[in-house]
Amino acid sequence: MKRQMQPPRKARIGSRSSQSRSKVRPKKRKAESDGANKKMGQEIWHRKGLEMVGDERCLSGVDGLDNILAGGFLRGGFYLIQGDPGSGKTTLGLQFLLEGLRGGEKVFYITLSETKQELLQVARSHGWSIDKIPVLDLSAVENLLRPEAQTTVFHPSEVELTKVSQLLRDEVRKTQPARVAFDSLSEFRLMAETPLRYRRQLLALKQQFAKFKSTVLLIDDKMDTREAVDPHVLSLTHGVIDMEQLSPDYGASRRRMRILKLRAVKFREGFHDYVITTGGLSVFPRTIATEHRAQFRPGSVSSGIKELDALFGGGLDRGTTTLILGQAGTGKSSLALQYALHMADQGEHSLIFTFDETRIVMLSRAKGLGFNLEKAIDDGMITVQQVDPAEL
Numbered sequence: 161m162k163r164q165m166q167p168p169r170k171a172r173i174g175s176r177s178s179q180s181r182s183k184v185r186p187k188k189r190k191a192e193s194d195g196a197n198k199k200m201g202q203e204i205w206h207r208k209g210l211e212m213v214g215d216e217r218c219l220s221g222v223d224g225l226d227n228i229l230a231g232g233f234l235r236g237g238f239y240l241i242q243g244d245p246g247s248g249k250t251t252l253g254l255q256f257l258l259e260g261l262r263g264g265e266k267v268f269y270i271t272l273s274e275t276k277q278e279l280l281q282v283a284r285s286h287g288w289s290i291d292k293i294p295v296l297d298l299s300a301v302e303n304l305l306r307p308e309a310q311t312t313v314f315h316p317s318e319v320e321l322t323k324v325s326q327l328l329r330d331e332v333r334k335t336q337p338a339r340v341a342f343d344s345l346s347e348f349r350l351m352a353e354t355p356l357r358y359r360r361q362l363l364a365l366k367q368q369f370a371k372f373k374s375t376v377l378l379i380d381d382k383m384d385t386r387e388a389v390d391p392h393v394l395s396l397t398h399g400v401i402d403m404e405q406l407s408p409d410y411g412a413s414r415r416r417m418r419i420l421k422l423r424a425v426k427f428r429e430g431f432h433d434y435v436i437t438t439g440g441l442s443v444f445p446r447t448i449a450t451e452h453r454a455q456f457r458p459g460s461v462s463s464g465i466k467e468l469d470a471l472f473g474g475g476l477d478r479g480t481t482t483l484i485l486g487q488a489g490t491g492k493s494s495l496a497l498q499y500a501l502h503m504a505d506q507g508e509h510s511l512i513f514t515f516d517e518t519r520i521v522m523l524s525r526a527k528g529l530g531f532n533l534e535k536a537i538d539d540g541m542i543t544v545q546q547v548d549p550a551e552l
């Protein structure tokens with residue numbers, strides 16, 4: 161009963177604080193509360209700002225990639241670039257930063273998997289100078305952190321990850337880059353050991369990058385084929401690009417990429433082929449026939465042989481496809497060539513793709529028909545493109 165008589169604990173605290181507040185003059189109190197509200201508002205706005213990614217885009221620096229991304233990366237976005245070993249992830253990262261440099265932006269390359277020397281080799285093979293790209297080389301992180309790891313009671317991996325994260329955050333604060341390439345996440349994942357620690361550290365990094373509106377490419381190796389994307393990273397990113405390197409039974413490797421996720425953007429879905437040549441990656445956005453419909457003049461295409469044209473009611477209809485079938489040696493190639501050569505005489509261009517016939521055979525065949533194919537090629541009326549089927 162005695163207990164019930166006492167005022168509740170909360171109420172007592174309240175009365176004490178209202179007593180002390182009553183000593184503050186009302187005007188000052190209002191100013192204080194306004195100040196507190198303003199501060200809280202600023203904080204909320206600031207937090208919103210961290211998560212907010214505007215519509216401003218930054219170009220990737222890779223031919224064709226901006227097309228499939230529907231205009232480039234969102235400024236301030238956090239992207240995952242994952243791919244097979246040797247698929248060109250580092251090259252893409254460097255192209256992205258070089259594009260930033262061209263636009264006068266601050267850039268930053270964080271490497272955990274390749275040494276600065278190896279990065280320089282990649283750049284050199286493409287004829288790039290990366291002198292102006294600040295590189296934070298953490299590939300020798302074990303040596304960097306060994307003394308601390310030995311003198312603490314913590315597990316070395318714990319010290320390592322916390323130290324690396326701290327180092328990264330400090331460097332980001334110092335450099336405040338507009339573009340960052342982080343190569344690669346797999347080292348970071350190994351350091352974290354547990355998924356929870358990995359996710360926490362990534363989140364902390366994301367927040368630090370977001371403070372400076374940095375557009376970040378997180379590069380990751382695709383070792384495990386069970387999961388399409390690491391779920392710990394997936395939910396933290398604005399977009400995921402998957403790069404593949406396929407090795408068919410014959411011919412050269414084939415490379416293709418696909419956007420697995422892109423928040424709030426209508427991107428070009430499906431697989432897009434890409435090549436790596438001296439100068440970097442070039443992506444060939446998947447062709448959609450309806451986007452390439454062109455106007456043409458209706459009419460017919462003549463072979464120059466009256467009887468043959470009569471069989472088709474005056475010639476082949478423009479804008480249509482005709483298949484010429486026949487046994488070996490029946491003159492299929494010669495017939496096709498006849499059309500191209502006659503149309504060249506009429507001032508019309510032709511493009512010939514040849515698979516197993518060499519240019520010399522074509523030239524002599526045309527000579528046999530009484531045409532000068534070489535001249536038509538030199539004049540630009542006929543273009544012959546040899547295709548090596550084994551390289552397709």
Ligand SMILES: Nc1ncnc2c1ncn2[C@@H]1O[C@H](COP(=O)(O)OP(=O)(O)OP(=O)(O)O)[C@@H](O)[C@H]1O
Binds near residue numbers: 245286437438
């Ligand atoms: N000048 C060049 N011309 C054509 N291809 C090149 C050139 N330089 C490098 N390559 C190709 O680029 C590929 C490697 O690119 P990159 O190092 O960016 O790949 P990565 O995905 O980062 O590889 P890793 O898994 O080793 O980190 C190699 O397969 C190499 O054949």
Ligand SMILES: [Mg+2]
Binds near residue numbers: 249250251274343
């Ligand atoms: Mg690499």
